[in-house]
Amino acid sequence: MTVKGVNYIIRAHENEVKNSKIRMGKNMKSVIIGIAGGTGSGKSTFTNRLRDEFKDNVAVIYHDNYYRDQSDIPLEERKKTNYDHPDAMETELLVQQLQELKEGKSIQCPVYDYTQHNRSGEVQTVEPKKVILLEGILVLADERLRDLMDIKIYVEADADERILRRVIRDVKERGRDIEGVVEQYLTTVKPMHYLYVEPTRSTADIVINSGMNSTAFELVKNTIQKILDSEE
Numbered sequence: 178m179t180v181k182g183v184n185y186i187i188r189a190h191e192n193e194v195k196n197s198k199i200r201m202g203k204n205m206k207s208v209i210i211g212i213a214g215g216t217g218s219g220k221s222t223f224t225n226r227l228r229d230e231f232k233d234n235v236a237v238i239y240h241d242n243y244y245r246d247q248s249d250i251p252l253e254e255r256k257k258t259n260y261d262h263p264d265a266m267e268t269e270l271l272v273q274q275l276q277e278l279k280e281g282k283s284i285q286c287p288v289y290d291y292t293q294h295n296r297s298g299e300v301q302t303v304e305p306k307k308v309i310l311l312e313g314i315l316v317l318a319d320e321r322l323r324d325l326m327d328i329k330i331y332v333e334a335d336a337d338e339r340i341l342r343r344v345i346r347d348v349k350e351r352g353r354d355i356e357g358v359v360e361q362y363l364t365t366v367k368p369m370h371y372l373y374v375e376p377t378r379s380t381a382d383i384v385i386n387s388g389m390n391s392t393a394f395e396l397v398k399n400t401i402q403k404i405l406d407s408e409e
């Protein structure tokens with residue numbers, strides 16, 4: 178099963194007791210940082226670098242985990258779903274859970290299985306933290322999510338580089354074949370990108386060229402450190 182963030186959550190859970198200092202205090206305000214960008218742009222790479230840097234001091238939420246449950250649809254049909262349209266996501270649940278995190282409550286986040294095109298049935302506990310990273314292709318496309326964010330980031334990369342990376346990743350990690358990736362890219366991923374993802378670039382506070390951009394990483398890292406160090 179390929180699951181974004183699950184290792185992090187397990188580690189976060191194990192360290193929870195040890196790290197009581199990093200729990201959110203009752204009156205502490207949490208800062209939500211949205212990290213958007215097209216498929217293969219390097220969003221997860223950038224997000225996971227921050228997660229590795231700050232470990233349990235930040236909560237990380239992947240919008241992909243909120244793809245709708247499709248247990249009532251056979252796998253062959255699930256393969257045909259348009260996963261790049263905002264309606265494919267249960268964003269209403271994400272909005273509700275982000276509000277709960279902001280109120281200092283822990284949440285039970287769904288866990289998605291890309292190989293099955295479906296929720297895995299598992300959930301992961303996410304504890305409230307002062308900084309919440311929210312990653313996904315469409316996180317800037319939803320006004321409710323944008324309104325909850327304090328900092329909006331868009332990771333950019335050329336379309337040819339993105340699709341090349343996606344082919345390799347989807348074959349290696351998400352149980353796909355090359356023909357399937359190309360077919361999906363041309364029929365849904367590419368048109369939805371230009372309809373729903375790319376237009377959100379203009380809503381971002383910061384546009385980053387590549388998820389491996391060290392200068393951008395240092396700037397965002399320093400900003401997060403300041404937030405974590407502040408008394409508020």
Ligand SMILES: Nc1ncnc2c1ncn2[C@@H]1O[C@H](COP(=O)(O)OP(=O)(O)O)[C@@H](O)[C@H]1O
Nearest residue numbers: 215216217218219220221222342346387388389
């Ligand atoms: N700047 C880069 N140069 C080369 N490979 C990259 C770069 N950024 C990301 N990758 C690789 O491309 C793949 C997709 O990156 P990922 O961060 O998962 O993209 P996204 O989350 O935006 O879909 C991963 O295998 C990652 O290691």
Ligand SMILES: O=c1ccn([C@@H]2O[C@H](COP(=O)(O)O)[C@@H](O)[C@H]2O)c(=O)[nH]1
Nearest residue numbers: 215216217244260261291294295314366
């Ligand atoms: O069941 C699924 C769910 C999603 N996808 C594709 O995933 C990408 C989003 O993930 P990235 O890590 O940002 O690439 C999206 O483009 C969907 O097409 C899928 O193929 N199957």
